[in-house]
Amino acid sequence: MDGYWLDWAGLLLRWLHVVAAIAWIGASFYFVWLDNHLTPPQSPALQAKGVSGELWAIHGGGFYNPQKYRLAPPVLPEKLHWFRWEAYTTWLSGMALLAALYFVRPGYLVDPAVAALPQREAILLALGGMLLGTLLYEAVCRLLAGRGGLQAIVPAGLVGAISFSFSQVFAARAAFLLTGATLACWMAWNVLWVIIPGQRRMVAAMAARQEPAAEDGLRGKQRSVHNNYLALPVVLAMISNHYAFLYQQAQSWLVLCGLMSAGVLIRHFFNRRHHGVSDWRLPAGACLLLALLAWRVAPEPVSAPSPVSEGDAVRVQRVLAERCVSCHAARPTQAGFSSPPAGLRLDDQGAIAANAARIHQQVVLSRTMPLANLTQMTEEERQLIARWFGAQAGAEGGR
Numbered sequence: 330m331d332g333y334w335l336d337w338a339g340l341l342l343r344w345l346h347v348v349a350a351i352a353w354i355g356a357s358f359y360f361v362w363l364d365n366h367l368t369p370p371q372s373p374a375l376q377a378k379g380v381s382g383e384l385w386a387i388h389g390g391g392f393y394n395p396q397k398y399r400l401a402p403p404v405l406p407e408k409l410h411w412f413r414w415e416a417y418t419t420w421l422s423g424m425a426l427l428a429a430l431y432f433v434r435p436g437y438l439v440d441p442a443v444a445a446l447p448q449r450e451a452i453l454l455a456l457g458g459m460l461l462g463t464l465l466y467e468a469v470c471r472l473l474a475g476r477g478g479l480q481a482i483v484p485a486g487l488v489g490a491i492s493f494s495f496s497q498v499f500a501a502r503a504a505f506l507l508t509g510a511t512l513a514c515w516m517a518w519n520v521l522w523v524i525i526p527g528q529r530r531m532v533a534a535m536a537a538r539q540e541p542a543a544e545d546g547l548r549g550k551q552r553s554v555h556n557n558y559l560a561l562p563v564v565l566a567m568i569s570n571h572y573a574f575l576y577q578q579a580q581s582w583l584v585l586c587g588l589m590s591a592g593v594l595i596r597h598f599f600n601r602r603h604h605g606v607s608d609w610r611l612p613a614g615a616c617l618l619l620a621l622l623a624w625r626v627a628p629e630p631v632s633a634p635s636p637v638s639e640g641d642a643v644r645v646q647r648v649l650a651e652r653c654v655s656c657h658a659a660r661p662t663q664a665g666f667s668s669p670p671a672g673l674r675l676d677d678q679g680a681i682a683a684n685a686a687r688i689h690q691q692v693v694l695s696r697t698m699p700l701a702n703l704t705q706m707t708e709e710e711r712q713l714i715a716r717w718f719g720a721q722a723g724a725e726g727g728r
């Protein structure tokens with residue numbers, strides 16, 4: 330597909346994806362909040378109806394009084410609201426976005442320095458990895474149903490294993506995204522295969538005037554709790570893609586696991602707080618973890634550059650023309666690009682000088698550019714950029 334239309338597809342899919350995810354996670358957080366704030370009803374009439382908890386709230390100029398039934402209401406209401414299309418829309422738009430960004434464009438999924446895979450094989454491996462990860466998760470959930478803390482620890486270990494495996498096969502940035510996407514598959518799977526079918530059986534049982542199976546309620550609850558704790562890590566994995574300092578690391582998968590753990594601690598804090606327990610050790614632990622990570626991934630100081638020769642500025646321009654301009658030009662020649670990525674053109678001397686710090690950051694410090702080193706920049710060329718930038722910074726400091 331032409332790069333221009335691909336950009337449009339990316340924009341619209343991202344928009345849809347983010348809005349649907351807000352609706353999904355918003356509804357999910359709301360129901361967890363609701364569950365955690367219910368109080369036993371005072372009125373005997375409500376108790377007699379089988380209501381186990383209720384609360385009062387005010388929002389948008391109206392009073393609300395939701396009630397939760399211990400099992401099910403005596404009669405099925407005519408209109409029952411379900412929450413599922415938020416989840417499906419998020420998942421479908423996410424998969425389409427993954428394809429539009431990572432599967433179609435070169436340099437996103439495969440990094441020859443990690444594994445020199447043909448694009449088609451890499452796509453199959455990515456899809457297969459997400460599917461396998463989801464089946465393993467399902468198996469773990471079934472085996473561990475009702476086994477207390479193990480239901481949290483084993484899936485967490487599985488996340489680590491998935492994150493590690495992807496980091497061994499794909500470009501670091503793609504590995505982060507695919508790990509997040511796999512967890513998002515778990516969440517959507519939980520809705521599609523466990524929560525909704527269970528609810529359908531419960532409703533069918535009631536229509537037939539039978540007692541709904543308590544098992545369906547329990548299983549639905551297990552998955553719904555998982556989804557609640559997965560939400561923050563998944564969102565983090567998605568936005569981490571914009572921060573090269575996170576994934577341009579040895580053992581970047583550990584960085585991702587650390588970040589996700591901080592998300593789980595924060596979520597756990599709020600879930601307990603809803604119950605009136607404010608355990609400040611949890612957010613403190615999350616902050617400590619983030620501080621440790623920030624210290625661990627800080628870039629090494631670059632050694633003092635040797636003096637530049639007259640020709641270096643010209644050589645830099647030639648190197649950038651060779652290694653960067655296929656993408657960073659008003660009209661990129663690299664397939665899949667229709668406009669300069671990040672709005673950055675590197676085809677004239679003025680733009681190069683104005684963006685020296687950004688170029689240095691991407692080429693020398695984080696080594697994210699050229700993307701997946703598609704244009705095969707050499708080590709000497711990176712050193713030339715370091716020298717040139719050092720001399721520029723020095724000249725500015727001396728002014």
Ligand code: HEC
Nearest residue numbers: 436652653656663670671687688691692698699700703704
């Ligand atoms: C295959 C295409 C491609 C090549 C080649 C390429 N880039 Fe990029 N560059 C991108 C994309 C795509 C982005 C947008 C950010 C992203 O998606 O990670 C980007 C973003 C950037 C940014 C902006 C980062 C920021 O937000 O500040 C800089 C700076 C940059 N590239 C420098 C370079 C330099 C210098 C080279 C050559 C050594 C280069 N790029 C080669 C595709 C490319």
